[in-house]
Amino acid sequence: xxxxxxxxxxxxxxxxxxxxxxxEAFMVGLGEKPYRARQLLKWIYHxxxxxxxxMSDVGKSLRERLADCAEIRAPEVAQEQISADGTRKWLxxxxxxxxxxxxxxxxxxxxxxxxxxxxGCALDCSFCSTGKQGFQRDLSAAxxxxxxxIAARSFxxxxxxxxxxxxxxxxxxxxxxxxxxxNVVAAMNLMMDDYVYGISKRRVTLSTxxxxxxxxxxAAVSEASLAISxxxxxxxxxxxxxxxxxxxxxxxLLDAARRYLQAQSDTKRVVTIEYTLLSEVNDRPEHARxxxxxLADYPCKINLxxxxxxxxxxxxRPGRNAVSRFWNILTEAxxxxxxxxxxxxxxxxxxxxxxxxxxxxTRRSERHRAxxxxxxxxxxxxxxxx
Ligand code: SF4
Numbered sequence: 089x090x091x092x093x094x095x096x097x098x099x100x101x102x103x104x105x106x107x108x109x110x111x112e113a114f115m116v117g118l119g120e121k122p123y124r125a126r127q128l129l130k131w132i133y134h135x136x137x138x139x140x141x142x143m144s145d146v147g148k149s150l151r152e153r154l155a156d157c158a159e160i161r162a163p164e165v166a167q168e169q170i171s172a173d174g175t176r177k178w179l180x181x182x183x184x185x186x187x188x189x190x191x192x193x194x195x196x197x198x199x200x201x202x203x204x205x206x207x208g209c210a211l212d213c214s215f216c217s218t219g220k221q222g223f224q225r226d227l228s229a230a231x232x233x234x235x236x237x238i239a240a241r242s243f244x245x246x247x248x249x250x251x252x253x254x255x256x257x258x259x260x261x262x263x264x265x266x267x268x269x270x271n272v273v274a275a276m277n278l279m280m281d282d283y284v285y286g287i288s289k290r291r292v293t294l295s296t297x298x299x300x301x302x303x304x305x306x307a308a309v310s311e312a313s314l315a316i317s318x319x320x321x322x323x324x325x326x327x328x329x330x331x332x333x334x335x336x337x338x339x340x341l342l343d344a345a346r347r348y349l350q351a352q353s354d355t356k357r358v359v360t361i362e363y364t365l366l367s368e369v370n371d372r373p374e375h376a377r378x379x380x381x382x383l384a385d386y387p388c389k390i391n392l393x394x395x396x397x398x399x400x401x402x403x404x405r406p407g408r409n410a411v412s413r414f415w416n417i418l419t420e421a422x423x424x425x426x427x428x429x430x431x432x433x434x435x436x437x438x439x440x441x442x443x444x445x446x447x448x449x450t451r452r453s454e455r456h457r458a459x460x461x462x463x464x465x466x467x468x469x470x471x472x473x474x
Contacts, residue, residue, distance in 0.1 A: 102158070118150075136241035171434050176239075186207045203232060295316070
């Protein structure tokens, strides 16, 4: 066997995902003026470059020094799919080989990017395909903002005065964002920075299943909008669907979300309540009435999401009538309600269908596969589309 000398290769710092103040300190550490950081941010995010050579207004010697000690390293695109309805999905390979999914949903006048925060998810909500994949690890800030970078770059530079394709970002992809607090906050703050993507704080939304202690800390470091994955009008049912509810019940969660809103300078904001409708589980009139009572006088709007089936989920999508009955009861109670239309179903990009490729450390995916083999008749019924 040939012995090789081990040579210490100096690790280069990844500038993608670095908070703006840290980047400023980094440039000052190189003996440069702080404004250099803003120059770099514009190149990295506005222009989508990943090489210092392309930065034409940065002197050659600084470009060379940067190339020696730093890099701009985004995650790799393993696959890109485009749905018949224009929805796009990227399978993004992150360090270690696992993949997460990022979805772009174009609509009239806006484009929403749904971004993942973790490889898999530890929370195991019973109706969520990501939860069935188990959990591997948190994504870094570079891997989170990198998903926006990949999507923005794929659309090319916006024409002068033209509208940006990505107008909204929702942290609603794979993972529970509040369990990856620091990296998610760093990435969201970058999204809102004018030298990065300059997306308004109302249009960057963090969606949580309800990790209350982390939510209590959020207002001190973020101005993002907030969505709660509620999915049930009472603790008994919610604990079955969203197990984290056993630790942080509905009342505690709603109170913490209200405090988050109260801490914001913009007093007109409301919480978005996400409610996945599962046929004969949480979509009956009594559930709607209980939800209306729960949310009476609560500053919110409700987003109803008819369940998107995935193999062996054990749940069915409610029919059109059940969805409109539910909507009617809430609307008549004076609540603001929308029904999310299903997008990207042909490429498995619809809400709740994201699976990625997770190297599961929890063995949950193995258990789910075993349970599926034992009960092969439990399949999702896609025929009840509203
Ligand atoms: S719904 Fe969200 S929090 Fe629940 S398992 Fe899925 S990704 Fe995790």
